[in-house]
Amino acid sequence: MRILLIEDESELANWLARSLARHGGFTVDWADDAELAERRLAVEEFDxxxxxxxxxxxxxxxxxxxxxxxDDRCPVLVLTARDAMAERIGSLHEGADDFMQKPFAIEELEARLHALVRRSRGREHPRWMLGDLVLDIGSQRFLHRDAPLALSPREYAALKVLMQKAGEPVTKQQILDRISPDDTSINLEAIEVLVHRLRKKLTDTGAQIVTLRGMGYCLEPADHGPG
Incomplete structure (x- = not known):
């Protein structure tokens, strides 16, 4: 799950990024001002x-x-240092989905972020289920006929972005941004190997990854039913 953190206090931002990555499995990108955040949102996607x-x-x-x-509907959780009812109500009217007052417990922030993303996409959104393949956001696992699908962390992250955009093209760069935005040990060519491994693991799930030449990959229903 990819989060854009917009916070000008570098010490707090670094702590939040480390904590959310370590405990919640989030990938956190940081912008220290709103103008930079707008530029990132124009070319990148966040949960x-x-x-x-x-x-x-x-x-x-x-x-x-x-x-x-x-009309950007990306869920927004507001952090505020003030306990002012007017400010909290104002932020909700302006489009915030939730808010937390500083200081806060990191566990509560993680739980609220998961809840925001679930609500924004819907528990029964069709992109979360394809054939017998199910993405369980709560447990952060893929299931095949109720049994966990054995995936490495990189395989899970790649398949998750493909599932979230099922039926739509996903570029190699988009997959790379989700699985290792700061890791230079994996490149675009390695995505081909990752997709090859995923294709084998999706056998009989009713879902398949197709190559769209010049565009990337797309997760679609298999040409034939499971079995």
Whole structure:
């Protein structure tokens, strides 16, 4: 699950990124101002945004208003240092989905982020189920006929982005960004090997990964039923 953290306090941002990655399995990208965040959102996709309201330059309120005016529906959790009812209500009216007051417990932030993403996509969204293949967001596992599918962390991350965009093309770069945004030990060519392994593991699941030349890969229903 990929999170965009918009926070100008570097010490807090580094702690949040490490904690969310270690305990919640999140990939956290950090922007220290709203203008940079807007540029990232124009070319990248995220599952949720964690937003500090007290940003330099464009503040969090203005960022929220501009985000929703573009009809960008990425869920946003607001962080605020103030216990002001008016500010919290205002942020909800501007398009925030949830808010937390500093200081907070990292476990609660993780739980709220998972809940936000589940609500934004829907538990029964068709992209979460294809043939007999099911992505269980709660347990962060793929299931085949109720049995866990044995996947490495990289295989899971790659298959997850393909499942979330089932029926749509996914580029090698999009897969690479999800599985190892800061790891230079894996390159675009390695994605081909990863997809090859996934294809073998998807045998008889009713789902298949097809190659769209010049575009990337697409997860689709298998040409024939399981078995």
């Amino acid at each position: 949720a945004i964690v937003l500090d309201l007290g940003l330099p330059g464009m503040n969090g309120h203005e960022f929220l208003r501009r985000l929703r005016s573009r």
